[in-house]
Amino acid sequence: MNMPGERQDVRAYLAAIEVNLGDLPAEERQDVLDDLAAHLAEVAAEGDESLTSRLGPPEAYAEELRASAGYASLRQEVPTKRETWMSERARRWWRSAYDFLPEARPGWWLVRGPLAMFALLAAARMEDTHGFRPVGPFGLLLVLAVLIASVVGSVALGRRAAAGEATIVSALTNIAVVVLVVLALGGVGRGRHDGVMVVEKFPPNRIEFLGPKVGVKVAPAPFAPEVVPPVQMTTTTTTQATTTTTSPGTTTTTLP
Amino acid sequence: MDTTQLLKGVLDLAVLAVLHVEDGYGYDVVRRLRAAGLEDVGDASVYGTLRRLFRNGKLTSYVVPSEEGPHRKYYGLNRAGKDQLEQAGKQWRTFTDAMDALLGSEEAA
Numbered sequence: 053m054n055m056p057g058e059r060q061d062v063r064a065y066l067a068a069i070e071v072n073l074g075d076l077p078a079e080e081r082q083d084v085l086d087d088l089a090a091h092l093a094e095v096a097a098e099g100d101e102s103l104t105s106r107l108g109p110p111e112a113y114a115e116e117l118r119a120s121a122g123y124a125s126l127r128q129e130v131p132t133k134r135e136t137w138m139s140e141r142a143r144r145w146w147r148s149a150y151d152f153l154p155e156a157r158p159g160w161w162l163v164r165g166p167l168a169m170f171a172l173l174a175a176a177r178m179e180d181t182h183g184f185r186p187v188g189p190f191g192l193l194l195v196l197a198v199l200i201a202s203v204v205g206s207v208a209l210g211r212r213a214a215a216g217e218a219t220i221v222s223a224l225t226n227i228a229v230v231v232l233v234v235l236a237l238g239g240v241g242r243g244r245h246d247g248v249m250v251v252e253k254f255p256p257n258r259i260e261f262l263g264p265k266v267g268v269k270v271a272p273a274p275f276a277p278e279v280v281p282p283v284q285m286t287t288t289t290t291t292q293a294t295t296t297t298t299s300p301g302t303t304t305t306t307l308p
Numbered sequence: 309m310d311t312t313q314l315l316k317g318v319l320d321l322a323v324l325a326v327l328h329v330e331d332g333y334g335y336d337v338v339r340r341l342r343a344a345g346l347e348d349v350g351d352a353s354v355y356g357t358l359r360r361l362f363r364n365g366k367l368t369s370y371v372v373p374s375e376e377g378p379h380r381k382y383y384g385l386n387r388a389g390k391d392q393l394e395q396a397g398k399q400w401r402t403f404t405d406a407m408d409a410l411l412g413s414e415e416a417a
Contacts, residue, residue: 083381084359090380091335091355113352120319120356122363 058096065092065103065110072114076123084117161210164229165202169195171232315349319357321400322346324385324393327367331384334358358383366392 066089073081096103107113118124206225213222315322326332326340334355341349361367366389373379385393 084355087334087355087381094335107351116350116352117356120353121359
């Protein structure tokens with residue numbers, strides 16, 4: 053039979069544990085406390101000692117419970133910076149995206165070779181040079197051969213990096229590719245319409261990324277003028293490209 | 309050797325084994341573990357282990373109402389729990405056989 057003193061003791065002990073489990077989801081916490089209520093009552097009824105002397109302080113009890121139950125320790129509950137500003141959904145999305153990255157790595161190995169080549173071509177076309185351009189079928193074969201070699205080499209390098217070797221070379225390669233791409237997109241060759249980049253400053257702004265010898269149809273916004281040379285900037289344009297207007301408002305640019 | 313360290317590793321197995329014999333509620337499981345010889349087993353650890361096994365889908369639970377006091381929540385093994393008991397039991401026997409062999413060869417040498 054429970055003595056009033058015992059009931060009070062149990063209630064106080066339980067309350068202290070409840071505080072310690074405050075961060076748990078309400079349902080889980082309630083389940084645990086329900087279990088414990090009966091348990092503590094039985095323990096208290098068994099002898100004359102207080103619960104604290106039999107089971108230890110409630111905070112320690114709660115801590116031990118957390119540890120064996122697999123809840124995070126209360127002392128380590130300081131949320132990381134990311135947790136505080138990311139909502140639960142964002143965190144889950146980030147987690148799944150982050151987990152996918154290792155799978156995407158081989159794709160990067162395939163892509164970075166051709167990417168670097170395009171970037172090099174873009175960067176190489178400068179004021180009075182034509183840059184690297186395949187001439188005739190033999191030239192095309194050469195380009196293809198280099199392209200394939202770059203892909204093969206990139207994959208081989210990637211696999212070695214994944215195995216832990218050649219990490220420095222791999223890192224440098226990645227940096228180099230990114231730098232090249234940024235340079236190419238960012239404006240080395242900007243404004244040259246025989247370059248790989250065509251930047252129209254006329255509204256709306258558009259950036260077209262062209263490969264060598266690829267023609268691109270540019271459909272401007274309604275208020276673009278009828279005859280639109282590919283570049284509206286102050287730089288002098290070379291006459292390498294032919295510009296034809298097929299219909300009002302449509303410009304076709306073909307590169308030699 | 310401090311038995312609490314040993315216990316941490318095998319408390320799951322011990323709890324599963326106790327529940328396999330018969331369903332039990334928290335304090336009941338604690339008592340049976342102690343009666344079997346694991347005197348150092350911590351109250352809170354047993355509860356935490358029961359909660360964790362339940363959350364991981366290894367136990368069933370049901371409430372038995374009682375006239376005298378608060379109703380008790382009983383835990384029992386489900387299929388997954390029985391499988392884990394079997395698995396972990398095998399691992400345990402392999403482990404203890406190895407330890408026995410080591411200790412046995414120690415004495416012989």
